[in-house]
Each structure stands twice: as structure tokens, then as C-alpha cells.
Amino acid sequence: MSPYRSIPGLPLRFLVLVSAVTVACGDSQPAGDTDSTSNQTTTTGATTSTEATSEDVTPTTTAVTTGPDTSSTSDPGTSTTSTSTTDPVTSTTATSTTEPGTSTTSTSTTEPGTSTTSTSTTEPGTSTTSTSTTDSETGVDPCGPDGEGPLLNCYEGCPPELFAVLPYVEEFDDQADYDAHWAGNWDAPVLADGALSFGPHPLTLDWWDNYSPTTSKEKYGDTLQCARVRITPPATAIEDDDLFEITVRLPEGAMYETSGMTLLIDTANEQVLLRSRVGQAEWVDYADAPLAFDRDVENTIDALVYGQGDKYVIEVRNAAYPDDIVVVTAEATFGPTGETTLLGWRDSKTVYVDRLVIGEPSAAVYDRLVAELP
Numbered sequence: 001m002s003p004y005r006s007i008p009g010l011p012l013r014f015l016v017l018v019s020a021v022t023v024a025c026g027d028s029q030p031a032g033d034t035d036s037t038s039n040q041t042t043t044t045g046a047t048t049s050t051e052a053t054s055e056d057v058t059p060t061t062t063a064v065t066t067g068p069d070t071s072s073t074s075d076p077g078t079s080t081t082s083t084s085t086t087d088p089v090t091s092t093t094a095t096s097t098t099e100p101g102t103s104t105t106s107t108s109t110t111e112p113g114t115s116t117t118s119t120s121t122t123e124p125g126t127s128t129t130s131t132s133t134t135d136s137e138t139g140v141d142p143c144g145p146d147g148e149g150p151l152l153n154c155y156e157g158c159p160p161e162l163f164a165v166l167p168y169v170e171e172f173d174d175q176a177d178y179d180a181h182w183a184g185n186w187d188a189p190v191l192a193d194g195a196l197s198f199g200p201h202p203l204t205l206d207w208w209d210n211y212s213p214t215t216s217k218e219k220y221g222d223t224l225q226c227a228r229v230r231i232t233p234p235a236t237a238i239e240d241d242d243l244f245e246i247t248v249r250l251p252e253g254a255m256y257e258t259s260g261m262t263l264l265i266d267t268a269n270e271q272v273l274l275r276s277r278v279g280q281a282e283w284v285d286y287a288d289a290p291l292a293f294d295r296d297v298e299n300t301i302d303a304l305v306y307g308q309g310d311k312y313v314i315e316v317r318n319a320a321y322p323d324d325i326v327v328v329t330a331e332a333t334f335g336p337t338g339e340t341t342l343l344g345w346r347d348s349k350t351v352y353v354d355r356l357v358i359g360e361p362s363a364a365v366y367d368r369l370v371a372e373l374p
Contacts, residue, residue: 150325150372151365152302152317158226158357162304164366167359168218172196184214189344195230195352198244198344212344213257219337220248224361224369225305227342232349233267235296241346242267248305248312249338257341260334261312263305267293272316274330286330292321306361306369310334313372329374 141147143154155162160169172178173194189198189212201210227246234242243266250260256277264273273288293299300319306312310333316326340358344351361369 145364148368148371150315150317150327151304151368152315152325155226155365156302156317156319157228158302158355160357162224162226162362162365163357163359164362165360167357170356172353172355181217182214183217184212187212189214189342189353193352195354196342198342198351198353199347200350201344201347203241203346203348210346212347214342215250215257216340219252219339220358221337222308222360223248223306223358224365225340226355226357227303227305228354228356229265229301229303230298230352230354231265231267231293231301231347232298232351233293233295234348237268237295238348239268242348243345244347244351245341245343245345246303246305247341247343248307249334250341251335251338257343260338260341261305261307261330261332263303263314263316265291265301265303265316272314272326272328274312274314274328276332284332286332287328289326289328291316291318291326292324293318294320306373308370308373311373313369313374315372327372329372331374 142149147154151162160167168181170178170181171194172191175191178191178196186208187199187201187210189196191197196214198212201212203210225246225248229244231242231244243264245258245262245264247258247260247262250257254260258275258277260276262275262277264275266273270290270293271288272291274286276284276286278284302315302317302319304313304315306314310331311329312332313327313329316328318324342353342356
């Protein structure tokens with residue numbers, strides 16, 4: 001039975017297996033892991049959320065606090081409180097600082113001949129979305145040597161320019177290469193059409209039919225990991241279904257595949273979340289931010305995950321909304337190295353991972369990544 005949500009007309013119960021050692025038939029479930037449950041309680045700022053696991057438990061919900069949504073548009077010769085006007089060949093600098101547990105969205109548009117630099121500093125447990133448009137001839141080029149802001153403004157599809165040396169590149173187009181680097185289990189993902197495919201899951205009552213993890217055989221430390229994912233949210237969103245997760249720094253011998261720092265792509269709630277699993281139905285949630293999706297069509301997602309010591313930053317971009325780049329940060333203590341996992345849960349339509357690249361960030365992007373860290 002699915003550990004995520006109840007099936008109408010059937011009693012609610014939670015199937016969770018904490019060891020991959022015992023596999024049996026009948027009343028005993030196979031060993032493994034579940035990665036989400038229904039009625040999830042989340043709080044930001046590195047607090048612990050505990051799920052309901054029986055009919056006798058009534059979950060509580062804590063709302064995520066969000067900050068104001070501000071935008072500015074500049075036209076020559078006009079000025080308002082939230083609007084700045086710049087003369088040709090001038091520059092405007094905007095700096096914002098957010099407190100823990102807040103979310104800030106800033107948008108600026110400049111006329112030709114102007115340049116705008118947007119810098120944001122966030123504390124752990126915050127999320128920031130930043131969008132800027134500049135004239136490429138006379139403004140500050142966000143992709144040039146003086147560029148600022150999210151890297152996904154400039155780098156799409158995990159290009160090698162993001163990395164300092166020849167990194168580990170997985171195109172998911174060769175079975176032998178995949179088998180040498182990854183180990184999938186349960187409803188294991190498969191290579192198909194040049195991608196690693198998760199689902200579609202049959203959405204049965206047995207969670208192990210709806211749970212597709214794969215784990216790297218290598219361990220990685222302070223690396224930049226870039227993934228290109230294609231996901232199709234169903235026309236009708238179902239809470240805790242159609243999830244995809246990328247986990248870094250999974251501790252050796254961890255009981256759950258998402259016990260490291262996990263980026264959760266949640267299409268039902270149209271958000272991304274940084275969290276760590278710490279129990280059968282218990283997570284520590286660090287920060288979340290909204291991410292728009294188009295339903296019943298394929299969405300192409302680029303995701304960057306960077307960890308340096310105990311500090312982490314992710315950038316996520318939906319190609320359908322190229323200006324809405326999400327940046328989320330968190331702090332958490334794991335070991336100096338760990339495995340990487342890719343995991344799909346109850347995906348009603350196939351999720352494809354086209355490309356995964358892992359390596360040291362190049363000099364051109366290193367300073368910008370460090371500036372985004374909490």
C-alpha cells in the first residue's frame with residue numbers, strides 16, 4: 001500500500017521498511033525505503049517535520065512564511081517608489097537581504113543603454129528568485145566576466161563550461177556505462193531513448209511498485225552536480241504523487257535513499273524543497289520556493305546542486321519559464337563525501353533524466369556559486 005496517501009474506501013496504513021535485508025511474501029513486505037507520506041507537515045529553518053502514520057494520529061500543519069513579492073519596471077523619464085529610471089550608459093545596482101524563513105522575488109527591466117545588477121544575500125532556510133533583463137550591447141552581460149545572478153541565466157543543459165576539469169558525465173545512453181556507475185532497485189529505472197526513465201508507475205497499493213531509486217557507486221564531496229530532467233505533471237495534481245528527488249552527500253550505510261541533502265521537485269504543489277529524511281516518516285525541511293509547471297505537457301527542468309562543506313545552494317529552472325530561476329540555500333552537517341541518488345515516486349507519466357554531470361566548478365562560475373551559499 002502506498003505510504004504517501006490513502007486510497008478512497010480503504011483504511012489508511014503506512015508501509016515503511018527500514019531494512020533492505022528481509023524480503024518475504026504474504027504479510028511481510030520487501031526490504032527497502034519509502035520516501036514520502038501523505039499529510040506532511042513542513043517548517044522552514046531546519047526544523048523537523050513528522051508525518052501521520054496511522055488513523056489515530058492527527059497531523060498538524062505549519063504554514064511556510066513568505067516575504068513580499070516586489071517588481072520594478074523602468075521607462076525613460078518616469079520614476080516611482082518601486083521604479084528606477086536610468087540614463088543611457090548608466091548602471092543601477094539593487095541589493096536585497098532577507099531574513100531566515102523568507103522568500104524574495106525581484107524583477108527588473110532596463111531600456112537599451114542601461115545596466116542593472118541584482119545581488120541578493122540570504123540566510124539559511126530562505127529562498128530567492130531573481131530575474132533581470134539587460135541590453136547585451138551596452139548593459140552588464142550576466143554571462144560575462146562581471147556577470148552576477150543565477151548561473152542558469154547563462155548555462156542550459158549542463159554544458160562542460162560549468163566545470164573546471166573533465167567531470168563525470170552520464171548521458172544515460174549506454175547500459176554498460178550505467179551499470180558501472182549506478183545501481184537501481186525496486187521498480188528500477190531503465191535506459192530508454194537516450195535517457196534514464198523513471199516510471200510510469202502503476203500506482204498500485206504496493207509502494208515498491210511505485211518507487212524507483214538508483215544510487216551512484218562513487219562518493220562525491222564538494223562538487224557541482226547538474227541534471228537535466230523532463231517531467232510531465234498530470235492534468236489533475238495529486239498530493240504527494242509525481243515527485244522526483246536528487247540527493248547529494250548520502251552517508252555511507254544510510255537507511256534511506258534521501259538521507260543526504262535532497263532536492264525535491266514537487267509538481268503537485270509547484271515547488272522545490274531542500275530536505276533530509278531522518279526517519280520512517282520524518283524529514284528535516286530546510287527551505288522551499290515556488291516553481292511553475294505546465295500541466296499535462298512535458299516540462300524540461302535544469303537543476304544545479306552545489307555543496308561546500310555544510311553549506312548548500314540549488315538553482316532550478318523550468319525551460320517554459322526561463323526568467324523564473326529559483327535559488328534555494330540550506331545548511332546541514334553530513335560527512336565530507338557521500339553517494340548521489342536519483343529517485344522517482346508515484347510518477348503517473350515517465351520522468352526522464354537526460355544528462356547528469358558531476359565535477360569541480362570552473363573558475364568562471366566558482367565565485368558566483370560561492371556568493372549564493374548561505
